[in-house]
Amino acid sequence: MASIKRRFNKGYILLESLLALSLLTAISTFILSGIKDAQKHKQIMNQQIESLNLSKMALDANLGSLTANGASVKLAQNEQQLVILNDKGKEELRLEILEIQK
Secondary structure (H helix, E strand, O other): OOHHHHHHHHHHHHHHHHHHHHHHHHHHHHHHHHHHHHHHHHHHHHHHHHHHHHHHHHOOOOOOOEEOOOEEEEEEEOOOOOEEEEEEOOOOEEEEOOOOOO
């Protein structure tokens, strides 16, 4: 009888250890995926900031397009609006002048 109790206790400890390990794995996977998503979001935001800074430089220099540090922007403007396009052709910002009605 003593050997059966020992086996049962060792099996219980092993089961408990496996559950703890699986819980630790799940928590660490959740945290790491959150960190990865945050880094991806930060990278996208930094690209947008770089694009807007570059467009400000192009606007100050009265240029239609500007390329620096591997990023490029194009400015399309007329009397009513200013459109900033990034190097992939995606619209980053659109500014429009609205008339005020009295």
